[in-house]
Amino acid sequence: xxxxxxxxxxxxxxxxxxxxxxxxxxxxxxxxxxxxxxxxxxxxxxxxxxxxxxxxxxxxxxxxxxxxxxxxxxxxxxxxxxxxxxxxxxxxxxxxxxxxxxxxxxxxxxxxxxxxxxxxxxxxxxxxxxxxxxxxxxxxxxxxxxxxxxxxxxxxxxxxxxxxxxxxxxxxxxxxxxxxxxxxxxxxxxxxxxxxxxxxxxxxxxxxxxxxxxxxxxxxxxxxxxxxxxxxxxxxxxxxxxxxxxxxxxxxxxxxxxx
Amino acid sequence: xxxxxxxxxxxxxxxxxxxxxxxxxxxxxxxxxxxxxxxxxxxxxxxxxxxxxxxxxxxxxxxxxxxxxxxxxxxxxxxxxxxxxxxxxxxxxxxxxxxxxxxxxxxxxxxxxxxxxxxxxxxxxxxxxxxxxxxxxxxxxxxxxxxxxxxxxxxxxxxxxxxxxxxxxxxxxxxxxxxxxxxxxxxxxxxxxxxxxxxxxxxxxxxxxxxxxxxxxxxxxxxxxxxxxxxxxxxxxxxxxxxxxxxxxxxxxxxxxxxxxxxxxxxxxxxxxxxxxxxxxxxxxxxxxxxxxxxxxxxxxxxxxxxxxxxxxxxxxxxxxxxxxx
Numbered sequence: 001x002x003x004x005x006x007x008x009x010x011x012x013x014x015x016x017x018x019x020x021x022x023x024x025x026x027x028x029x030x031x032x033x034x035x036x037x038x039x040x041x042x043x044x045x046x047x048x049x050x051x052x053x054x055x056x057x058x059x060x061x062x063x064x065x066x067x068x069x070x071x072x073x074x075x076x077x078x079x080x081x082x083x084x085x086x087x088x089x090x091x092x093x094x095x096x097x098x099x100x101x102x103x104x105x106x107x108x109x110x111x112x113x114x115x116x117x118x119x120x121x122x123x124x125x126x127x128x129x130x131x132x133x134x135x136x137x138x139x140x141x142x143x144x145x146x147x148x149x150x151x152x153x154x155x156x157x158x159x160x161x162x163x164x165x166x167x168x169x170x171x172x173x174x175x176x177x178x179x180x181x182x183x184x185x186x187x188x189x190x191x192x193x194x195x196x197x198x199x200x201x202x203x204x205x206x207x208x209x210x211x212x213x214x215x216x217x218x219x220x221x222x223x224x225x226x227x228x229x230x231x232x233x234x235x236x237x238x239x240x241x242x243x244x245x246x247x248x249x250x251x252x253x254x255x256x257x258x259x
Numbered sequence: 260x261x262x263x264x265x266x267x268x269x270x271x272x273x274x275x276x277x278x279x280x281x282x283x284x285x286x287x288x289x290x291x292x293x294x295x296x297x298x299x300x301x302x303x304x305x306x307x308x309x310x311x312x313x314x315x316x317x318x319x320x321x322x323x324x325x326x327x328x329x330x331x332x333x334x335x336x337x338x339x340x341x342x343x344x345x346x347x348x349x350x351x352x353x354x355x356x357x358x359x360x361x362x363x364x365x366x367x368x369x370x371x372x373x374x375x376x377x378x379x380x381x382x383x384x385x386x387x388x389x390x391x392x393x394x395x396x397x398x399x400x401x402x403x404x405x406x407x408x409x410x411x412x413x414x415x416x417x418x419x420x421x422x423x424x425x426x427x428x429x430x431x432x433x434x435x436x437x438x439x440x441x442x443x444x445x446x447x448x449x450x451x452x453x454x455x456x457x458x459x460x461x462x463x464x465x466x467x468x469x470x471x472x473x474x475x476x477x478x479x480x481x482x483x484x485x486x487x488x489x490x491x492x493x494x495x496x497x498x499x500x501x502x503x504x505x506x507x508x509x510x511x512x513x514x515x516x517x518x519x520x521x522x523x524x525x526x527x528x529x530x531x532x533x534x535x536x537x538x539x540x541x542x543x544x545x546x547x548x549x550x551x552x553x554x555x556x557x558x559x560x561x562x563x564x565x566x567x568x569x570x571x572x573x574x575x576x577x578x579x580x581x582x583x584x585x
Contacts, residue, residue: 013514013534017399026400037515095374096365119361122514124395126377128365131333135369140444141333143362146508158448162509164270164358164459166452172445182501182515183508218374222390222403230540233561237552244564245574248546249582251562256544258465258523259488259583 001056003046004112007039009071010123019224038118041180044187076198077190083203095219100132105211119179134177146183262294264349274308277355279315280420286316302328313429327438334444337366356414373408397514397537417462463493465523470497472528476505480572513538531556
């Protein structure tokens with residue numbers, strides 16, 4: 001099994017996001033970056049496929065500035081074999097289609113059975129790159145995947161995905177693009193030997209010219225803003241449960257008018 | 260000419276409320292642009308929903324029926340949408356950021372060579388340019404976006420845009436379409452849907468959510484509250500409850516779960532981590548029940564009850580039942 005895992009480095013979920021004074025973006029000082037949680041599921045699933053078939057390769061593909069090397073090294077420490085780093089200034093704020101075009105160009109240079117993406121990145125929350133990548137490569141997509149069973153002949157897979165109000169089981173021919181959802185697996189931690197080995201694993205650096213792509217902007221931001229401030233409302237303390245419940249239920253009707 | 264076009268999602272043989280939300284929004288945009296509003300319905304038998312769309316302001320309903328479109332399939336549905344968009348050339352195309360929309364919009368957009376302004380919570384026009392406002396970092400901040408592509412494609416968060424009846428003709432136009440079955444795609448083997456009629460978290464009007472304070476997987480009290488509220492209410496959970504294995508992953512509210520915007524969010528035994536607050540902070544009204552008076556959830560709650568949820572919630576349910584029975 002040869003898998004390509006598209007991975008994004010994002011601010012840790014603990015991050016307090018602040019919009020900069022000009023309203024053109026967020027304040028990036030002091031942000032701690034991690035692998036997008038959904039991409040960790042992808043790395044784990046790709047590793048399990050390689051282990052199951054006792055052959056193959058797990059390749060990490062990422063786009064971003066110098067700092068994303070750390071995310072690639074983490075994935076390599078988990079057990080991935082090598083990395084591809086597209087370090088291209090024009091792509092750092094790119095829209096989903098431009099990102100998908102860059103990923104597609106890099107994916108075409110390999111020969112992969114499965115391409116994994118997270119179903120969305122928890123920073124910009126677009127959730128488009130995976131399906132777009134599939135379309136650009138003319139491959140089938142299965143999104144929001146929670147279970148993958150690749151057939152012994154590696155020609156197809158039975159995949160379970162989240163749909164509104166339930167689960168859908170599909171049979172998909174390989175190669176294909178899968179987007180990972182929570183519930184797919186429990187990602188492993190990097191072991192100490194894994195971390196040592198990762199330092200020697202190759203990371204191939206690429207620029208837009210190497211991939212023959214030009215990042216034409218498709219979307220533009222106008223401004224950033226903070227959400228409206230929510231103030232603490234009425235807090236009922238030191239009251240009998242029945243009285244407290246009664247007063248809040250009444251307020252939900254008379255004051256908040258939501259019931 | 261339908262300069263503004265929307266996609267009307269059909270699920271389980273019914274047209275979804277999001278279709279009316281998009282039609283109402285589309286009507287406003289079309290009126291401001293002096294344009295017609297079109298809608299696309301996909302699938303055999305889809306034509307029957309044209310009058311529903313007409314009620315919410317749709318001038319022309321484009322219907323695509325092909326046997327391969329009986330069951331939703333990302334590739335075939337994207338082909339159908341790209342076909343009608345290519346044919347009718349709308350300047351603005353709106354779709355829902357529903358579970359299906361998240362799968363369908365980007366594939367359709369890639370076929371058209373555009374990106375989608377995804378998960379918008381409001382729209383405005385700057386001249387003829389669509390400006391979509393959308394949350395980022397699960398709602399920790401917002402940003403306004405415009406599309407440089409054609410069409411300007413955007414998806415809207417379900418349950419946020421308001422519906423407004425505005426009857427129009429809703430003339431049906433059947434669009435000839437042949438599915439390209441040479442394109443590789445998946446086959447649906449089994450569709451295991453919850454038949455209880457439970458509404459999805461992202462589309463629920465009321466969410467009753469439980470966290471670490473639930474102490475285990477018995478959510479009976481919360482299920483009971485949701486059922487008293489009615490069919491538009493559902494039960495959610497915090498990450499702590501999901502990671503403990505008490506609730507399924509699909510119930511998780513927060514930055515690594517679902518971002519929700521119900522009219523009412525009742526947080527029971529949830530302390531309110533930054534990730535959870537991001538995921539539910541845009542709810543219209545928040546009620547928190549927690550025994551820790553210092554829990555961060557109280558800083559966001561419109562109504563807070565400091566107390567043991569196992570004592571408060573049964574009383575809450577009793578009061579609620581009595582009030583709603585009136």
